[in-house]
Amino acid sequence: xxxxxxxxxxxxxxxxxxxxxxxxxxxxxxxxxxxxxxxxxxxxxxxxxxxxxxxxxxxxxxxxxxxxxxxxxxxxxxxxxxxxxxxxxxxxxxxxxxxxxxxxxxxxxxxxxxxxxxxxxxxxxxxxxxxxxxxxxxxxxxxxxxxxxxxxxxxxxxxxxxxxxxxxxxxxxxxxxxxxxxxxxxxxxxxxxxxxxxxxxxxxxxxxxxxxxxxxxxxxxxxxxxxxxxxxxxxxxxxxxxxxxxxxxxxxxxxxxxxxxxxxxxxxxxxxxxxxxxxxxxxxxxxxxxxxxxxxxxxxxxxxxxx
Numbered sequence: 001x002x003x004x005x006x007x008x009x010x011x012x013x014x015x016x017x018x019x020x021x022x023x024x025x026x027x028x029x030x031x032x033x034x035x036x037x038x039x040x041x042x043x044x045x046x047x048x049x050x051x052x053x054x055x056x057x058x059x060x061x062x063x064x065x066x067x068x069x070x071x072x073x074x075x076x077x078x079x080x081x082x083x084x085x086x087x088x089x090x091x092x093x094x095x096x097x098x099x100x101x102x103x104x105x106x107x108x109x110x111x112x113x114x115x116x117x118x119x120x121x122x123x124x125x126x127x128x129x130x131x132x133x134x135x136x137x138x139x140x141x142x143x144x145x146x147x148x149x150x151x152x153x154x155x156x157x158x159x160x161x162x163x164x165x166x167x168x169x170x171x172x173x174x175x176x177x178x179x180x181x182x183x184x185x186x187x188x189x190x191x192x193x194x195x196x197x198x199x200x201x202x203x204x205x206x207x208x209x210x211x212x213x214x215x216x217x218x219x220x221x222x223x224x225x226x227x228x229x230x231x232x233x234x235x236x237x238x239x240x241x242x243x244x245x246x247x248x249x250x251x252x253x254x255x256x257x258x259x260x261x262x263x264x265x266x267x268x269x270x271x272x273x274x275x276x277x278x279x280x281x282x283x284x285x286x287x288x289x290x291x292x293x294x295x296x297x298x299x300x301x302x303x304x305x306x307x
Contacts, residue, residue, distance in 0.1 A: 002192055002213055003246065005212055006233060011023040014041075016041070016055070018053035018054055019053040020055065022045075023042040023228065024040070024041050025042060025230045028272060035265040036121055036200065036264060037263060038277060043118070051106040052106065052107070052108070056105075061096050061100075061287050062122070064093065064123065064174070066092070067104070068116060068117050069087060069088055069091075071113050072106060073086070076136075080132060085107075087139075088109070089138075092135070092137070097130040097131055098130065099287070099297050099298055117206075121263060123176075137170050142156055147163070151185050151191045152184045153183050154181065154182035156169045158177075181260040185208075187252065189251050192213075193248070194245065199235075200233075201247055202230065203231045203261075205227055205228065205229045205256065206259060207256070208252060208255045209252035209254060213248040213249065214233075214247075214248070225249075225258075247260070271283060
């Protein structure tokens with residue numbers, strides 16, 4: 001039987017950065033339930049005043065930030081010297097590790113639209129202070145898996161088993177073993193999708209309508225979903241097998257598009273303030289003390305970096 005729904009959220013409007021209006025689907029208070037994920041922001045807007053002030057230079061440590069753009073451009077720069085633009089269909093996967101300072105400045109498209117999502121994933125204690133790294137993944141590098149009944153999946157991370165065999169995403173060698181799929185299900189189609197056994201699984205609907213098919217007290221049940229609905233699935237209780245672990249959806253009359261995230265829970269304490277996530281308050285205080293003292297960055301900073 002597919003997993004039941006543990007929790008449904010619709011997010012709330014918040015303002016971040018220098019004045020970016022967005023919808024936070026989950027964050028600080030909900031994070032323990034979403035381990036290893038910490039936060040999901042939806043910054044879709046067709047009004048430039050909602051996003052053009054952007055996210056000027058700021059630090060991160062102990063996490064990964066994953067930005068997926070559907071429409072518009074985001075200019076990026078960081079303390080390692082990386083800079084560029086991520087555009088429609090592109091992904092930016094940044095591992096802050098021991099510390100990075102960066103900026104993200106949304107520019108929108110020719111029509112003034114900026115549509116995208118940012119997911120934060122925690123790093124385990126053993127990798128909090130790993131060397132930072134930055135990966136820019138273009139739309140052309142993200143493979144498309146063709147699944148039964150016309151279902152398709154853009155595979156950013158993890159694997160989808162398409163008609164022609166397994167399709168693996170370009171975001172590999174990630175410590176929490178994440179999956180990140182952009183699933184499109186045609187109208188009226190029911191789709192059951194396998195997920196790694198015991199991993200956290202989250203679905204975020206970004207277009208269309210439909211239902212999540214699960215179980216409730218051993219009986220079949222459905223949870224209606226639409227745009228901006230987030231569902232956290234209940235992890236197995238240990239009685240099933242890896243082969244049984246799946247989530248299931250039924251698309252409505254206008255089809256269903258959703259982001260499916262999976263990841264291995266860390267089960268570690270979280271000390272979190274702003275853009276830095278560690279395991280203890282002492283580690284957190286050390287990080288902010290280093291920010292104030294100018295000793296936060298452990299990697300060589302390129303000469304002439306504009307920050």
